[in-house]
Amino acid sequence: MTLLLSPNAWWVLLSMLILGVASGMIGTLAYWKRQSLMSDALSHAALPGVVIAFAITGVKALPILILGAALSALIGAFLVQWVVSSSRIKEDTAMGIVLSVFFGLGIMLLTIVNRTGGGNVSGLDGFIFGQAASMVRSDVYTMGILGLLVIAVVYAAFKEWKLYLFDPQFAKGIGLPSGLMNSLYTGVLVLVIVIGIQAVGVILMSALLIIPAVSARYWTHSFKWMLIGSAFIGGGAGVAGTLISTMGKGWPTGPFIVVSSSAVFLVSLLFGARKGLVVTAIQQRMQKRSPRALPAEAEKSMVKEGGLQ
């Protein structure tokens, strides 16, 4: 663990913590917006933007690459919406098309840039699987500040997010501008994806959004606690995965972060207080013994699930 001694490593860990927390929170929003896989499409769609931004400017400065990634992910998001709203193509098909075609374009451009750009470009390959160890101090600052911004946006407008996700009719009634909320949602989603892709990679970035939220779902029915739990799981997985990936030479960061959060998911699936396998099994046994003793809470939660999902 020589890495722990270097001060830079602490900064990398801190920024991965912020990234994990931010993506866990945004993942919860995406979960209730029922758009988990949209994050997958958008993170793949960011790749050509990264390569084009590098090809145009010729420098590997993270803010420029993030800008390119954000633009191309937004174009992807727009294309999905456009195709779905003006043809009979379904949303999952449109997402699959955007995901794979943008990724193909990204690989095309990456191959050209790799061929013509010389040794300077070697770091771009890291955008596919992520290489947190390759981040320098300024990257860490960029990531940290943008991550904190995302967290602040979710925190500051907590009540509005809740209304927007769970009762859009009422939100409209009290004058919450749904167009603005939609844009804000897409904005923070894209932002958290593009700051994550350098460290986690475009292919697995979506896991950072999806898995913590799904895991947190097993522990609580409250949106607020789900948000907090998901942030905790995301942050923990970010730190744990980064630490593990530093143990071997050239080990990619992304997969280890994903596997860390999957481990949490597995524990939640088994032992989660709400709908966890073990808890459900115990409840079923208790119900068998006394059929009338259905816990009031479980009943309530079933009603809630039916209403929300």
Place this chain on the structure above:
Amino acid sequence: MSYTAWILLTAALVGLSCGMIGVLLILRRMAMMADAISHTVLLGIVVAFLVTRELSGYHMLIGAVIAGLLTSVLIQWLQSRGVQGEASIGVVFTTLFAVGVILIATQVGNAHLDVKHALMGEITFVPWTTVRLPWIGDIPEATLILSAVLLIVVVAIIAFYKEWKITSFDPALAASLGIPVIVMHYAFMSLLSITTVAAFDAVGAIMVVAMLITPAAAAYLWTDRLSVMFGLSGGFGVGSAVAGYYIASWLDTSISGSMAFATGVVFLLSFLMSPKHGLISRYVTVPARKKATSER
């Protein structure tokens, strides 16, 4: 046959088999399932390699089918446990893919199987690994496997054409007619898995999604007849594969990336130009209709 001809033939076979499977994929609304399976097939290939320590085509096919079926079983199971459909796909495939990548990075770590190859495919290497067949002579292994898979796919589609049609469009009706919907589902997942792994060598894990979904989606904009859609989708697949090869050799870049890009161009053209469902026809016909109603 020349080197280029073998590559073109392999690319065309990828386009054709993926295009055919893609039609059913779109109609069954399982496009993102293809994304999931194409990623988890990597784990199947890696595990097959670790167990047998050789890169033979048949082991990989078996490993891939197991991985594909495991993926779809896990996703179904999570859904039945109350996880949202999209979220359960996302959890399962990212996890299995990450395990596959970690195994490659930590266990395999040699020239035989590297992550980049698995992701992007290397169709230019396909003609180098050949097998000798009686009567035909030397044929690249990947091309042979793709031909076999295409044969299986075509036979399966033609033999159960009516069943595919009913289960895709109206599963409830299919069930009431006594068609085993679940068996058809897993049969389809197996077909999807073997197609994915056969195309893997040529186009890699992510671009195979483009070959599966995009030509079929483009064909869906041109026709309402299933048989026509199969033909169009296969044709679009072959066309984009061949066009992709020439784009790649013109720009000197990744062949699989260009093939995926070419499918995107085909889709964009269909999206704009298709007479029935295209964007332009909408703008042309809607005002005309309005005019007709106002004159009445």
